[in-house]
Amino acid sequence: MDAPNVSTCVITPEREALVRDILGRIADKWTLLVIDALEGEDAVRFSALRQRVGGVSQKMLTKTLRQLERDGLVARHVHPVVPPRVEYRLTALGESLGAAVCSIWVWAGDNIASVEEARRTYDGGMPGK
Amino acid sequence: MDAPNVSTCVITPEREALVRDILGRIADKWTLLVIDALEGEDAVRFSALRQRVGGVSQKMLTKTLRQLERDGLVARHVHPVVPPRVEYRLTALGESLGAAVCSIWVWAGDNIASVEEARRTYDGGMPGK
DNA sequence: CCGCATCCTGTCGGATACTG
DNA sequence: CAGTATCCGACAGGATGCGG
Numbered sequence A, B: 001m002d003a004p005n006v007s008t009c010v011i012t013p014e015r016e017a018l019v020r021d022i023l024g025r026i027a028d029k030w031t032l033l034v035i036d037a038l039e040g041e042d043a044v045r046f047s048a049l050r051q052r053v054g055g056v057s058q059k060m061l062t063k064t065l066r067q068l069e070r071d072g073l074v075a076r077h078v079h080p081v082v083p084p085r086v087e088y089r090l091t092a093l094g095e096s097l098g099a100a101v102c103s104i105w106v107w108a109g110d111n112i113a114s115v116e117e118a119r120r121t122y123d124g125g126m127p128g129k
Numbered sequence C: 001c002c003g004c005a006t007c008c009t010g011t012c013g014g015a016t017a018c019t020g
Numbered sequence D: 001c002a003g004t005a006t007c008c009g010a011c012a013g014g015a016t017g018c019g020g
Helices: A013-026 A031-038 A046-053 A058-070 A092-125 B013-026 B031-038 B046-053 B058-070 B092-125
Strands: A074-079 A085-090 B074-079 B085-090
Touching: A013 A031, A013 B092, A031 A046, A031 A058, A031 A085, A031 A092, A046 A058, A046 A085, A058 A074, A058 B092, A085 A092, A092 B013, A092 B058, A092 B092, B013 B031, B031 B046, B031 B058, B031 B085, B031 B092, B046 B058, B046 B085, B058 B074, B085 B092
Parallel strands: none
Antiparallel strands: A074 A085, B074 B085
């Protein structure tokens, strides 16, 4: 049973729940940054990844990577050497998500001015608070 | 030449911060659902919107709508009558975001099976927990 | 070097009661 | 009906220390 051609944005309750779940995950503050940091790279070590993302604690990076690994978006490869050497890379699935998310990036970049102006207008009209 | 100039998805530090901000907002559990509930409609009343989204508390719906209004994504129209009648509708900016977000929806719908299978595999390999 | 466990704090978000 | 205010539990997420 192949997925039918989804040219339009048709939302079913089932999908809504799943999308809600996935969306909640990709937006947990670090996931998208990690995906972005892995995009276009072959394999990135944990430390390098942490520097690349910037500002992420080791705890959250680990957690984020585990989730991504669980969802099949990132592959984790442990080199059995000492000191430990662990590398991460995007799977095909992960890259496809990165591509999909790219449209949001583009939208944001394209509409920064509009959003900021709307905020200024809104905040300006509410001086008291 | 440090970064290989990828054709479409070029990310600058400035944009990254902005996108981080916007992304954090569109993913705050309700925003996308609200946008989706408003998409294709002309004007929706508060109560109708609440039913349409489903499961959202009145507090969070109000908060979400205020943020969307502030960012210029949603227009709020108050009818000066009693009982109060407040209607919301997407602005052009809001609709454009909805269109951009659609690609994520499509991706999710298109990859539900892959993600779920990856999760089952991952969880299956970790029986203890 | 990588990752886990623990502690601690701020924020998110639901339930409820009240106002216009 | 629409919105605000308050209380409260749950959890995200940072800092630190240990272990392999």
